[in-house]
Amino acid sequence: MANFYLDTPELRHHLNHPLMKRIVELKERNFKDKDEYDYAPIDFEDAMDSYDKVLEIVGEICGEIIAPNAEDVDHEGPTVANGRVTYAQGTQKNLEAVTKAGLMGVAMPRRYGGLNFPTVPYIMAADIVSRSDAGFENLWGLQDCAETLYEFGSEDQRKRYITRVCQGETMSMDLTEPDAGSDLQSVMLKATYSEQDQCWYLNGVKRFITNGDADIHLVLARSEEGTHDGRGLSMFIYDKRNGGVNVRRIENKMGIKGSPTCELVFKNAKAELCGDRKLGLIKYVMALMNGARLGIAAQSTGLSQAAYNEALAYAKDRKQFGKAIIEFPAVAEMLSLMKAKLDASRTLLYETARYVDIYKALDDIAKERKLTPEERQEQKLYAKLADAFTPLAKGMGSEFANQNAYDCIQIHGGSGFMKDYACERIYRDARITSIYEGTTQLQVVAAIRYVTTGAYLARIKELEQQSVAPELESLLSRLKAMGAKYAEAVSKVADSKDQELIDFTARKLVEMSAYLIMGHLLLQDASQNAIFASSAQVFTRFAEAEVEKNASFIARFSKDDLAYYRK
Amino acid sequence: MNLKIVVLAKQVPDTRNVGKDAMKADGTINRAALPAIFNPEDLNALEQALRLKDQYPGSTVTVLTMGPGRAADIIREGLFRGADNGYLLTDRAFAGADTLATSYALATAIRKIKDFDIIIGGRQAIDGDTAQVGPQVAEKLGLPQITYAEEILGISNGRITVKRHIDGGVETVEGPLPIVITVNGSAAPCRPRNAKLVQKYKHAKTVTEKQQGNLDYTELYNTRNYLNLTEWSVTDVDGDTAQCGLSGSPTKVKTIQNIVFQAKESKTISSADRDIEDLIVELLANHTIG
Numbered sequence: 001m002a003n004f005y006l007d008t009p010e011l012r013h014h015l016n017h018p019l020m021k022r023i024v025e026l027k028e029r030n031f032k033d034k035d036e037y038d039y040a041p042i043d044f045e046d047a048m049d050s051y052d053k054v055l056e057i058v059g060e061i062c063g064e065i066i067a068p069n070a071e072d073v074d075h076e077g078p079t080v081a082n083g084r085v086t087y088a089q090g091t092q093k094n095l096e097a098v099t100k101a102g103l104m105g106v107a108m109p110r111r112y113g114g115l116n117f118p119t120v121p122y123i124m125a126a127d128i129v130s131r132s133d134a135g136f137e138n139l140w141g142l143q144d145c146a147e148t149l150y151e152f153g154s155e156d157q158r159k160r161y162i163t164r165v166c167q168g169e170t171m172s173m174d175l176t177e178p179d180a181g182s183d184l185q186s187v188m189l190k191a192t193y194s195e196q197d198q199c200w201y202l203n204g205v206k207r208f209i210t211n212g213d214a215d216i217h218l219v220l221a222r223s224e225e226g227t228h229d230g231r232g233l234s235m236f237i238y239d240k241r242n243g244g245v246n247v248r249r250i251e252n253k254m255g256i257k258g259s260p261t262c263e264l265v266f267k268n269a270k271a272e273l274c275g276d277r278k279l280g281l282i283k284y285v286m287a288l289m290n291g292a293r294l295g296i297a298a299q300s301t302g303l304s305q306a307a308y309n310e311a312l313a314y315a316k317d318r319k320q321f322g323k324a325i326i327e328f329p330a331v332a333e334m335l336s337l338m339k340a341k342l343d344a345s346r347t348l349l350y351e352t353a354r355y356v357d358i359y360k361a362l363d364d365i366a367k368e369r370k371l372t373p374e375e376r377q378e379q380k381l382y383a384k385l386a387d388a389f390t391p392l393a394k395g396m397g398s399e400f401a402n403q404n405a406y407d408c409i410q411i412h413g414g415s416g417f418m419k420d421y422a423c424e425r426i427y428r429d430a431r432i433t434s435i436y437e438g439t440t441q442l443q444v445v446a447a448i449r450y451v452t453t454g455a456y457l458a459r460i461k462e463l464e465q466q467s468v469a470p471e472l473e474s475l476l477s478r479l480k481a482m483g484a485k486y487a488e489a490v491s492k493v494a495d496s497k498d499q500e501l502i503d504f505t506a507r508k509l510v511e512m513s514a515y516l517i518m519g520h521l522l523l524q525d526a527s528q529n530a531i532f533a534s535s536a537q538v539f540t541r542f543a544e545a546e547v548e549k550n551a552s553f554i555a556r557f558s559k560d561d562l563a564y565y566r567k
Numbered sequence: 568m569n570l571k572i573v574v575l576a577k578q579v580p581d582t583r584n585v586g587k588d589a590m591k592a593d594g595t596i597n598r599a600a601l602p603a604i605f606n607p608e609d610l611n612a613l614e615q616a617l618r619l620k621d622q623y624p625g626s627t628v629t630v631l632t633m634g635p636g637r638a639a640d641i642i643r644e645g646l647f648r649g650a651d652n653g654y655l656l657t658d659r660a661f662a663g664a665d666t667l668a669t670s671y672a673l674a675t676a677i678r679k680i681k682d683f684d685i686i687i688g689g690r691q692a693i694d695g696d697t698a699q700v701g702p703q704v705a706e707k708l709g710l711p712q713i714t715y716a717e718e719i720l721g722i723s724n725g726r727i728t729v730k731r732h733i734d735g736g737v738e739t740v741e742g743p744l745p746i747v748i749t750v751n752g753s754a755a756p757c758r759p760r761n762a763k764l765v766q767k768y769k770h771a772k773t774v775t776e777k778q779q780g781n782l783d784y785t786e787l788y789n790t791r792n793y794l795n796l797t798e799w800s801v802t803d804v805d806g807d808t809a810q811c812g813l814s815g816s817p818t819k820v821k822t823i824q825n826i827v828f829q830a831k832e833s834k835t836i837s838s839a840d841r842d843i844e845d846l847i848v849e850l851l852a853n854h855t856i857g
Contacts, residue, residue, distance in 0.1 A: 038791070039766035042784060053769060054762045061759050102762035115762055 002067070004128045005059025008305065010343065011124055013529050014350040015051060023118050023354060024048070026361035037110045051121040057101050058125045062132035065097045070133035073258035074425050083246030085213035085260045087139075094136050095168070105166030108146055112158060113166030119357045120350060123298045127349070130302025131309075134429040135258035137302065138210050141295045145171035145218050148288045149237070151363075152275035157237060161216050172214035173288055174206045174238075174264060181208075182442060184220065184281055185230040189266060191221035200236060200273060202244070202266040212262025213247050215240050218288070219271060220280050235280040236271040244269025255428030290387070292437045293394040294356060297349050300397035300433045303426060304342040307401070307408035310423050311335060314412050325411070334407050340539035341400040343532060344518040347525055349397060351517075352389040359383035385459070388450040389517075395443030396514045398433035405430040440507075447513070448506040452494045456513040457487055463520035469527040475540045479519050482544055485551040486512045492554060501559050508550040515543035568722065570626035572616045573677060575688030575701070576609040576645065578638040582693045594823030596694070603637065605644050608689025610757035612750040615719050616687050617649045617758065623722075627651045629680065633661055633672055639773045642796050646768040647760040652793070654680070655773055658800040663813035666695070670703030671810045672801075677708060679804045685727070686747045690715060701749035712747040713740055717754045773798045 005011055024047045031047075033040035041047035069090030076088040087095070098104065107122045108114025130137040146165045150158055165171060180186040189204035202221055206212070217238040224232035238245060244267055251261040275284055312335055315326035325331045362371060362379035371379060405427040409416035416423050434440045450456050460483050468476050489512065493505050519540050526536035580601035582589075588600045613630070620626045630645035630653035632638050642653030656676050664672065677686060686708075691698035698714075705712035713729045717737060720728040728741045732751040770784055773796040777788065788794055801808055809815060836842045851857045 038793075039763040041766070042787070045783070049769070050766045053765050057760050057762060057765065065759075097759055100761065101759040102764070106762075115766075 001060065002063030003056065003059040004062040004067070004131055005055045005124075007059075007063075008128075009531055010346060011055070011127070012052070013525065013531070014346065015055070015121065015124060016048070017120075017350065017354060019354045019358075020048065020118075020120065023120065023357045023361065026358065026365065027116065027118050029365070033110050033116065040110060040116070051117060054103075054106075054115070054117070055121060055124055055128070058103060058128050061097050061101055061103075062128050066094045066129065066136055067132035069094055070136075070258075070425070071422070073133065073135065077257045078250060078260035080213075080247050080250045080260070080262075083248075085247055085250065085262065087260070088258055091136065091139070091258050094133070095139065095170075098140055099168030103140070104143055104168050105146060105162065106143065108143075108150060108162050108166055112150075112162040114146075114162070119294070119353045119360065123294060123349065123353045126295055126298035127302045127305070127346070130299040131306045132302075133258065134299055134303050134306075134426075134433075135256035137295075137299050138256055138259035139170060141299070142171045142173070142211055142214065144291045144295055145173050145216075145288065147291055148173075148218060148235075148284060149274065151287060152235070152279075152284050153237070157272070157274065161237065161239075164216065169215035170211055172209055172211045172217045173292070174209050174212070174217050174219040175285060176208045177205060178207050182439070184285065185233075186228075187220050187222060187233055187281070189219065189221040191223040191234060191236060191271065193223075197270075200271045202236060202238065202269040202271050204266050205248075206264040206266070208251065209262045209264050210259055212260060212264045213240070217245070218274065219266075220285055221271075223273075223277055223280075230281040231278055233280040233282075233285075234277045235274045235284045237274050238266075238269055238271045242270045253432075255425070255431050257428075289437060290390055293390050293443075294349075294352060296433055296437045297345070297352070297390070297393035297397040300394070300401035300430070301342070301345045301349050303401040303430045303433065304338070304345055304397075304404045307404040307423065307426050307430070308335070308338045308342050310421070310426065311338060311404075311408040311411040314415075314421070314423075318413075331411060334411060336534065336538045337542060338404045338407055340522075340535040340542060341404055343525070343535035344522055344539050345393075345397040345400045347521040348389065348393045348514070348518050351521055352386060352393045355382045355386035355389060359386055384455070388447070388455050388459075391438075391443035391446040392510070392514045392517065394437065395434075395440045395447065395510070396518070398430075399440055401430045401433050444507045444510045447510045448502065451490055451506070451509045451513055452502065454490070456517065457483075457490060460486070460513070460516050460520065463517065463524075466520070466524060467527075468523050472523055472527055472536065475519075475523055475536060478540055478544055479516065479523065482519070482547045483516055485547055486516055489551045489554040496559065498559055500562055504562060504565065505554055505557070508554060512547050512550050515546055519543045568623045568626070570619055570623055570685060570722070571683045572619060572626060572628045572685045572687060573680060573683050574609070574613050574616050574628060574630050574645065574650065575673060575686065575704070576613065576630055576632045576641050577606045577689075577692045577694075578603050578632065578634050578641045579606045579692050579694040580604075590823075590825055594825065603640070605641055606689055606692045606694075608691060608693075608750060608752050610689070611752060611754040612687045612689050612748075613645060613648060613650070614755050614757040615716070615748070615750055616685070618755075619685070619719060619722075620649065629653060629683075631673065631676055631680070632656065633664075633669065633676075635662075636773065636775045639776060639796055639798075643768060643771055644760070646771060647765045648758055649761065649764065653796060655796060655798045656804070657773075657775070657798050658811075660801045660806075660808050660811045663816060664811065665816035665818035666697050666699040666703060667817060668811055668813075668815035670700050670707055671815055672804070672806060673700070674704050674707035675804045675806045676799060677704070679799070684744045684746075686710070686745070687716075688747075688749055690749045690751050698749070701747060705747035708747070710745055710747050711742045712749070713742055714749045715751045716748045717751050719748070768794070770794050771796050 024044050034042050041050055073088045073090040078085050078087050105114035106117045110116045126141050146162050191200050191202055193200050219236045219238050222232050223234040246265050248263045248265050315331050316324055318325045359379050359382040408423045409427055412423050464480055522536045522539050525532040581604045591597045616628045620628050628650040630642050630650045632641040633656035639655050688701050715732045716729045717732040718730040725744050726741050731738050732753050771794045836846055
């Protein structure tokens with residue numbers, strides 16, 4: 001029996017982080033649900049045990065059902081007829097399994113039928129699902145939208161819609177349009193209020209909508225006539241039961257083929273406003289995107305794991321020149337680096353998830369009562385850390401997933417180029433992760449402010465103070481030396497006050513921040529658990545060379561050199 | 568329609584992953600080397616029962632299993648997937664039972680449960696592969712039986728319609744309730760464990776398990792009765808000890824041999840008379856036939 005949770009002990013390590021104590025405490029509020037719901041935990045240990053047991057279910061479904069279906073789903077894909085989407089047969093079976101297992105609405109409160117799980121175990125499930133079939137993660141992971149409904153919808157809307165999601169109905173977030181991709185301010189889909197019918201009607205076209213034939217849609221639309229920017233946009237809920245939206249076509253994609261990417265036509269589609277008018281983009285979509293970005297970071301980590309597993313198995317099995325190819329240093333080096341990048345992505349992913357958990361749980365408590373000054377401070381601290389770490393986790397995680405998928409094929413050699421092995425699907429599936437929910441370049445835009453304000457540096461300094469196992473002291477000194485080089489590069493660029501230079505070097509600086517943070521986190525992991533020992537060694541050496549490279553580029557670069565790069 | 572369904576399930580050693588240490592020197596199964604699992608076809612049977620419950624809300628699914636104390640896992644696994652309750656038949660007197668003594672014990676327990684419409688179990692268990700227990704239970708209870716079931720198609724006017732898996736196809740048959748059904752492995756696989764049910768029932772324990780100690784949540788068993796799993800001894804089900812376990816088992820094992828399969832290259836034999844003749848000669852020569 002394949003179990004994708006139990007066969008990866010790294011996951012349990014991240015689940016059992018000391019900060020979970022605080023997270024569970026905030027999430028379960030004195031465990032008051034236990035008197036009302038027979039599945040609510042009784043105390044901290046019971047809650048942790050429940051997360052573990054539910055992840056075991058996820059691991060089993062992924063190993064026994066979703067992963068075995070992945071190849072057929074990739075070949076068959078969804079189809080569209082008469083405006084409606086039919087999923088591939090394997091996808092239907094996957095959805096049935098996760099619904100029967102009660103894995104929809106994982107993070108939603110129990111009063112709507114959810115499991116009330118923190119972000120950490122929810123994201124861990126996403127990590128595991130992505131390893132089994134990244135395309136299926138897109139459908140399952142869209143339950144994230146319920147989070148937005150929960151945060152910004154009315155109580156009546158939550159009751160009507162979130163309960164349905166918890167019972168297995170799927171969601172979509174309809175943002176992109178033909179002329180509004182990265183620039184969502186240009187959204188044109190029109191929302192008109194009918195006084196007569198006392199409701200909103202949506203008209204227009206949306207493009208590249210993942211799971212566009214979902215039961216419940218969150219739609220970004222222009223509610224303020226005559227406006228042209230983000231301030232004229234509001235968020236709406238469209239219920240498929242009301243009709244009015246048809247799928248015109250499904251995109252023929254390179255990867256994640258099981259997930260239907262749809263072009264939607266809204267024709268007088270009845271919809272209801274979610275939250276306040278005009279806050280659609282500037283508040284709600286921003287919140288939605290941050291959640292979605294963490295989801296892509298999880299998807300990337302799952303893909304990195306899949307790539308590593310495939311490569312490792314092949315390298316052990318394949319014999320050339322009389323021995324398994326894993327015995328050749330060139331192959332072993334690739335595998336070690338793949339594992340190091342995987343472990344680095346994962347440690348950053350769960351660090352970020354924990355930050356998100358704390359600030360979101362405090363946000364939620366603030367709906368019921370006034371936070372104490374200490375709590376407010378805690379909320380602010382973790383919200384800021386979450387904002388700073390999310391683009392790093394998404395940006396670096398997705399780039400590493402692509403690098404690992406590339407190396408996975410490389411290790412397979414000629415066979416990897418054939419369609420006979422899973423590695424080619426992983427390679428195609430990974431490609432989107434550094435593009436959607438904001439390209440890597442846009443993650444850099446989101447992250448650079450934390451470079452220039454010194455927020456990352458401050459966090460790195462804190463991490464430098466943490467104690468590590470004696471045998472890892474030398475790695476810590478190397479990381480400290482790298483930190484000094486990073487600080488130097490940051491001040492050179494920031495002191496120039498030249499926006500073009502900042503933008504130009506942003507990616508290098510953001511990457512350096514990420515290498516340092518990941519390195520420190522891995523060092524902490526390795527100090528507690530020997531399974532991370534090699535990755536901490538390998539990653540620090542890799543990061544050292546990368547930081548050196550970027551530092552040297554920046555040190556030798558002058559503003560005047562920008563001229564060579566202008567197009 | 569509120570159906571009362573009893574699922575017969577067995578905990579078995581996972582013989583699908585047999586290593587070289589699967590058998591002890593004396594020819595008995597080395598249980599320590601093989602993980603104990605829910606007999607696969609019993610899971611198919613459980614799924615059929617749960618589908619009936621989905622179709623007819625208000626129906627109940629009861630898991631009945633016989634085995635040592637740790638077979639309580641089978642009841643928990645049932646609860647995690649949607650069963651309502653379960654009974655563990657456990658007693659030293661039940662030990663060493665062949666199919667006759669097993670079906671006697673199960674039938675006695677079912678009589679004790681009293682109220683039932685459908686008794687359903689897997690076709691056979693992967694440790695013994697006899698496929699006898701289901702039919703014997705039906706005989707002992709004087710009930711009709713449908714074997715090799717692949718799908719329960721429906722129930723109306725006290726009659727159940729079942730699709731059976733037979734050689735070269737399927738047949739659809741009908742029978743009156745109450746009835747015994749055994750389910751084939753080709754039936755729908757069992758649904759996964761449910762996240763809420765796992766959290767609800769994960770502390771469920773039998774009296775013996777509770778006595779074994781280390782209870783983290785003693786209070787729970789007073790306030791949440793569904794966490795107390797029922798154990799039945801021979802006396803609890805009013806059984807006749809002589810008909811149970813070893814003493815109730817006419818089957819006697821004469822010898823056990825450790826056979827190592829020696830897979831050979833396959834060969835293709837055409838339908839020509841000459842080839843068939845050669846094959847018969849070969850099979851006679853190696854005593855496979857004759």
